[in-house]
Amino acid sequence: MERIRTDVLVIGAGSGGLSVAAGAVQMGASVVLLEGGEMGGDCLNYGCVPSKALIAAAKVADAQAHSGDFGVAPVVPQVDYAAVMEHVAGVIAGIAPVDSQERFEGLGVRVIREYGHFVSPTEVQAGDHLIQARRIVIATGSRPLVPPVPGLEDVGYLTNETLFDLREKPEHLLIVGGGPIGMEMAQAHVRLGCRLTVIEGAKALGKDDPELAAVVLDALRAEGVEIAEGAMVAEVDRTDGGIRVAAKDGRVFEGTHLLMAVGRKANVERLNLEAAGIGTTKTGIKVDAGLRTTNRRVYAIGDAAGGMMFTHVAGYHAGVLIRSMLFGLPAKVATAHIPWATYTDPELAQVGLTEAEARTRHGDRLEVARFDYAHNDRALAMRRGAGFIKVMVVRGRPVGVSIVGPEAGEAIALWSLVIAAGLKMSAVAGMVAPYPTLAEINKRAAGAYFSPRLFDNPLVRKTVGLVQRWLP
Numbered sequence: 001m002e003r004i005r006t007d008v009l010v011i012g013a014g015s016g017g018l019s020v021a022a023g024a025v026q027m028g029a030s031v032v033l034l035e036g037g038e039m040g041g042d043c044l045n046y047g048c049v050p051s052k053a054l055i056a057a058a059k060v061a062d063a064q065a066h067s068g069d070f071g072v073a074p075v076v077p078q079v080d081y082a083a084v085m086e087h088v089a090g091v092i093a094g095i096a097p098v099d100s101q102e103r104f105e106g107l108g109v110r111v112i113r114e115y116g117h118f119v120s121p122t123e124v125q126a127g128d129h130l131i132q133a134r135r136i137v138i139a140t141g142s143r144p145l146v147p148p149v150p151g152l153e154d155v156g157y158l159t160n161e162t163l164f165d166l167r168e169k170p171e172h173l174l175i176v177g178g179g180p181i182g183m184e185m186a187q188a189h190v191r192l193g194c195r196l197t198v199i200e201g202a203k204a205l206g207k208d209d210p211e212l213a214a215v216v217l218d219a220l221r222a223e224g225v226e227i228a229e230g231a232m233v234a235e236v237d238r239t240d241g242g243i244r245v246a247a248k249d250g251r252v253f254e255g256t257h258l259l260m261a262v263g264r265k266a267n268v269e270r271l272n273l274e275a276a277g278i279g280t281t282k283t284g285i286k287v288d289a290g291l292r293t294t295n296r297r298v299y300a301i302g303d304a305a306g307g308m309m310f311t312h313v314a315g316y317h318a319g320v321l322i323r324s325m326l327f328g329l330p331a332k333v334a335t336a337h338i339p340w341a342t343y344t345d346p347e348l349a350q351v352g353l354t355e356a357e358a359r360t361r362h363g364d365r366l367e368v369a370r371f372d373y374a375h376n377d378r379a380l381a382m383r384r385g386a387g388f389i390k391v392m393v394v395r396g397r398p399v400g401v402s403i404v405g406p407e408a409g410e411a412i413a414l415w416s417l418v419i420a421a422g423l424k425m426s427a428v429a430g431m432v433a434p435y436p437t438l439a440e441i442n443k444r445a446a447g448a449y450f451s452p453r454l455f456d457n458p459l460v461r462k463t464v465g466l467v468q469r470w471l472p
């Protein structure tokens with residue numbers, strides 16, 4: 001057994017763990033990084049990167065099929081599914097060097113390719129290594145949650161960890177779960193020529209504002225995705241031609257392949273947390289506002305901490321930790337400015353409170369400013385005028401923004417800054433966006449907030465009248 005002493009031990013080399021390791025080592029700490037699976041974690045290998053690469057291929061197919069409106073003869077896309085998946089693998093391979101063992105060793109990190117588990121409050125064993133660390137960061141991520149549905153294990157099913165290994169196009173893909181994974185993969189596959197059924201136990205895209213989710217669901221249905229809501233899966237079995245899924249209310253769905261996308265489970269079981277006195281919650285490792293676990297020397301970040309499960313959250317957590325672990329400065333996580341986006345077409349994006357949440361919290365003080373993509377010239381030039389922005393404003397400051405429309409995920413970033421910096425709507429109104437851009441939607445929403453105050457205001461009219469009389 002090799003004994004190692006280090007300042008910082010990071011368990012898990014995904015989005016969160018890599019950011020902590022890179023930051024800590026470059027600021028002078030000695031760092032050991034453990035990874036039992038693939039360097040880069042879920043995002044690079046089975047999550048964001050492959051899903052967005054697949055979505056990009058599907059967009060190309062969709063553009064071929066719908067080019068007629070632009071005066072370019074449409075064609076029925078000839079999709080080589082295996083080649084599409086090779087494109088996905090190629091994108092992963094292109095990004096992989098940034099997350100690789102070689103790169104991190106080059107930075108000075110000691111990388112050990114083993115799963116780790118606690119043997120005491122300050123020690124972790126990984127293979128033949130016993131690592132004692134002043135600070136330990138758990139960044140072990142999450143895996144697909146697979147519910148104990150009768151018949152499921154016998155029929156064989158896909159998850160995000162196996163989907164991108166497929167090389168034969170599914171003829172009829174059944175997706176259980178209408179969250180972001182389910183809806184992104186549904187649209188991508190229907191555009192690549194699969195039949196598609198989403199079986200959702202409650203409401204599809206249920207974590208988003210229902211008014212915005214409806215725009216996305218309508219678009220997916222129009223493209224041929226069958227979306228069954230209120231269909232909680234009860235049983236699964238094999239038929240001659242494929243797979244049958246029965247819902248609790250008696251509805252039955254048949255297809256050739258089954259993708260389970262019903263949520264995530266934090267990776268905590270392997271860690272032997274009891275040995276370190278680290279507590280858990282229903283969703284992950286218990287942490288305080290500074291991401292400290294119930295063991296003061298140990299932190300948990302990213303999906304393992306069980307909160308918002310996004311790559312940019314794991315990265316944000318890493319930044320907060322660097323501040324507190326390396327400099328001993330007080331640092332707390334905030335959530336009000338954390339955006340998320342679902343990369344369907346149209347995209348769905350949110351930061352801060354939804355309208356319903358803002359109404360509950362702020363009551364009559366809430367004002368909602370809206371603007372439609374139907375009045376955004378760039379969107380019209382692209383024939384993509386469906387969608388809108390809603391800005392929830394309290395006393396002149398945005399407390400939440402919801403956007404559905406083309407590239408909504410790009411547009412939401414500005415509002416994260418606005419909320420993080422506590423800026424007012426006047427700051428957004430004062431910005432100049434180049435014409436014609438989709439980003440103008442943000443300024444126009446601010447304009448929509450101020451226009452009733454300026455245009456229908458008797459005081460403003462009277463003042464302007466007076467000033468005009470005095471002006472030479």
Ligand SMILES: Cc1cc2nc3c(=O)[nH]c(=O)nc-3n(C[C@H](O)[C@H](O)[C@H](O)COP(=O)(O)OP(=O)(O)OC[C@H]3O[C@@H](n4cnc5c(N)ncnc54)[C@H](O)[C@@H]3O)c2cc1C
Nearest residue numbers: 012014015016036037041042047116141302303309310311
């Ligand atoms: C299909 C899909 C699409 C997604 N798309 C997006 C998106 O578009 N945008 C977005 O922001 N987020 C997206 N996400 C979420 C995103 O992938 C995660 O939030 C992010 O990867 C979390 O980072 P992490 O560092 O917490 O964990 P991970 O990236 O999962 O890394 C954890 C690592 O720890 C390792 N590990 C686990 N246990 C141990 C142990 N005991 N010892 C050593 N190593 C261990 C694992 O092997 C893994 O490599 C998507 C997720 C999925 C599944």
Ligand SMILES: NC(=O)c1ccc[n+]([C@@H]2O[C@H](COP(=O)([O-])OP(=O)(O)OC[C@H]3O[C@@H](n4cnc5c(N)ncnc54)[C@H](O)[C@@H]3O)[C@@H](O)[C@H]2O)c1
Nearest residue numbers: 177178179180181200201202232233261262263309341342
């Ligand atoms: N664009 C992005 O940023 C992105 C994309 C994909 C995933 N992610 C991350 O990964 C997480 C997991 O995504 P997800 O879509 O798996 O989970 P999710 O929890 O967001 O959605 C799962 C859906 O499955 C439904 N469901 C649960 N049990 C069911 C059952 N037995 N039968 C039928 N339906 C059932 C739920 O009602 C829910 O709508 C997301 O919450 C997000 O954090 C992010």
